[in-house]
Amino acid sequence: MNKSIEPHGLVVVGGGPAGLTAAHEAARNGLLPLVLEQGARVGGIGRTEVHRGYRFDIGGHRFYTKVPEVQRLWEETLGADFRLTPRLSRIFYDERFYQYPLDIWETLRNLGPVRSSAAVLSFTAARFGRRQRDDTFEEWVTNRFGRRLFETFFKTYTEKVWGIGCHEIRAEWAAQRIKDLSFGSAVRQALFPKRDDGPKSLIRQFHYPRLGPGMMWERLAERVVALGGTVETRREVVGIHHRGGRVTGIVVRPETGEARTIPVERLISTMALDDLILRLRPEPPAHVVEAARSLRYRDFVQVGLVLRRPTVFADNWIYIHSPNVRVGRIQNFGNWSADMVPDPATSSLGMEYFCNRGDATWTMEDDALVRLATEEIETLGLARRSDVSWGTVIRQPKAYPVYDADYRRHLDTIRAWLPALENFQTIGRNGQHRYNNQDHSMLTGLAAVHRFLGENTDPWEVNTERSYYEEQRVTPA
Ligand SMILES: Cc1cc2nc3c(=O)[nH]c(=O)nc-3n(C[C@H](O)[C@H](O)[C@H](O)COP(=O)(O)OP(=O)(O)OC[C@H]3O[C@@H](n4cnc5c(N)ncnc54)[C@H](O)[C@@H]3O)c2cc1C
Incomplete structure (x- = not known):
């Protein structure tokens, strides 16, 4: 185990679940990581956004895992703030609720x-x-x-x-x-x-941080810093230089000011595979670049609505099958944790719209999206338009890696080339183009660090059996 590397000898791109878990494991082992996150807050797709005191997930994030070390890390990080929440989620179709399965x-x-x-x-x-x-x-x-x-x-x-x-x-x-x-x-x-039907603990209840999933990742970032690591937000990695089969440096662009180049001893990246390949200098071979350009993603817009009424429906979330509205799923954040909603006389909903960057939904003005969501909640018969007090919009690019007919071939092409960089590993959801949950991302983070520490592990081979898979789910998490 090499404990004597220089500061910034390990850089982690991305402060989501995968990047922060890797950084925490590295820091625990004496490697001082520098985490660079392009967003204003850590947590990635598992972050929690706060508007006027109301807390919104990017979709709801259940914490469940079959892997003891992941569960332990969650419990250690949040203590009493890591709570069990009863689960109710049904299909809403034609003004009626249906259990699923x-x-x-x-x-x-x-x-x-x-x-x-x-x-x-x-x-x-x-x-x-x-x-x-x-x-x-x-x-x-x-x-x-x-x-x-x-x-x-x-x-x-x-x-x-x-x-x-x-x-x-x-x-x-x-x-x-x-x-x-x-x-x-x-x-x-x-x-x-x-x-x-099924494992009661996982189907009927799940863990959830008191202030939403972002609380987990903010606390983990604090632990990384307490162990001697550094976590910087609003820092986008826009270039990766390599020479002789090694990454030599990265180009970091802060939100304001000049881009700078940081020399790198080892690099772990959680950025999307297409961005990664296209930002490498020199460029990888043409067939690898072509494969990266061919990967597809599905994007996501969530309209948060705050309603002047204490309850709307009993579920944590509902699936909307009705074809006459565009909304696909509705989260009810107060039913995940009462502390997500500062005023108990109100409710906050997350109206989820699945879309593609640049399409009519993605490019709609925020006000128009709030109006659309307000109309749809009334069309569905779940609340009245006049119940809605205000709304806010969150856009999440690359929310879902798409498994189309060709993705496996493109992924294999990229995977076959990447070992050309011996001091580099790509992990996490979009880093491996993997439709996963947080625990899988975390396990890839642990595997990457253990590999750098000399163990014979491979983040690409994280055993999916170990990551909890909920049978009978037709809906994306
Ligand atoms: C709607 C929805 C609901 C979900 N529900 C659940 C659930 O209930 N339970 C569950 O366990 N999982 C759930 N997931 C999955 C979960 O969000 C992901 O598994 C997890 O967030 C992946 O973590 P990650 O660190 O691999 O990637 P991400 O969360 O995508 O984090 C990557 C980070 O890297 C940063 N980054 C990217 N490029 C750069 C760059 N060039 N420079 C600097 N920073 C960069 C990004 O800003 C981001 O913060 C859900 C996902 C979605 C979309």
């Missing part, structure tokens, strides 16, 4: 006799009919659940999230996330419903 009796009751008979018939036909092709999301779900259930509970939400038709999404996406339900088990579930 679907409860057969509730679904039939809510749909009414005509639509539920049609759903049962199409489900039965799908199970006993001749199976069609099974290549796309649409085919996979329709073959197993029937067209009626596909159209009611899968199609609209999935298309809102990804912005492309279900016939363009590969079946693997569905197969990974939706539990296939045999006809026999559907009948069994209907006749003898199980009260509790």
Whole structure:
């Protein structure tokens, strides 16, 4: 273990969960990290934004993991502020709430006799009919659940999230996330419903910091500093120089003032893979640059609404399947932690719009977005327009790495070239183009540092089994 490297001998790009975990582990082992975060606050997509005292996640962030060292780090960092929260999250469709995974009796009751008979018939036909092709999301779900259930509970939400038709999404996406339900088990579930399906602790409750996920990452940044590391915000890394198979320096641009070059002994990056490849100097080979340019992302706009009423709905969040509104999911932050909302006579919602940078939603003026969200909450029948006191808009670029038909090939091309830089590692969600949760990002951070400390670990090989994966989830986290 080399404990004698100079200050700035380890630079970490990005102060999100992956970067801060790496920095903390490095600092604990005597390597003094310099963390450079382009944003105004740490936490990455797991940050908490504060407007007029109201706290907003970027979507809600549950803290769950199967990995003891991750759980321990969370508990050590927050102590009593790391709390268990009861979970309730349902689908809202046609002014009714549906449990997910679907409860057969509730679904039939809510749909009414005509639509539920049609759903049962199409489900039965799908199970006993001749199976069609099974290549796309649409085919996979329709073959197993029937067209009626596909159209009611899968199609609209999935298309809102990804912005492309279900016939363009590969079946693997569905197969990974939706539990296939045999006809026999559907009948069994209907006749003898199980009260509790799945690991109770994870499905019915989850951990959440008292002041939102940002609290975790702000505290971890403080711990890094207390151990001798440095965390600087509003510092964007705009260039990475390399020579002879080693990163030699990075170019850092502060929010105001001149860019400067910092010599680097070792570099860990959590920036998105496409940015990374395009900022390397000299440029990597053309096929690697081409692969980087081909990676795609889905972006995200959240409209925070503050309402003059203490409750809106009982859930932490709800999925909006109705095709007549653009909103895809609604967070109810006071139900995550009462301390997210400074005035208990009010509620704060996060209206989530999945979009692409530059499209009509992304470029809409903030006022117009607040008006849209206000209209939609009334259209849905969840609150009145007049209940809304004020709103605020948060834009999150590159919220989701997209798994399109070609992403694996592009990723493999980039991955095959990166070991050319021996003192460099890329980790985290967009750093590995990985649709992950915070615990996975943290594990890649630990693996990167352990590798620099001489252990035989590889952040790309972080065992996904160890990172908690919630079966039957059709919805993105
Ligand atoms: C809507 C939504 C809901 C989610 N819900 C959950 C959940 O319930 N539970 C859960 O565990 N996970 C959830 N996730 C996933 C979670 O947010 C990510 O797994 C986690 O934030 C990834 O951490 P990271 O550090 O790898 O990346 P990021 O969070 O993306 O952090 C990367 C950081 O690097 C910085 N950066 C990038 N480029 C540069 C540069 N050039 N210079 C300087 N800084 C740079 C960025 O500003 C950012 O702060 C959710 C994600 C989304 C989009």
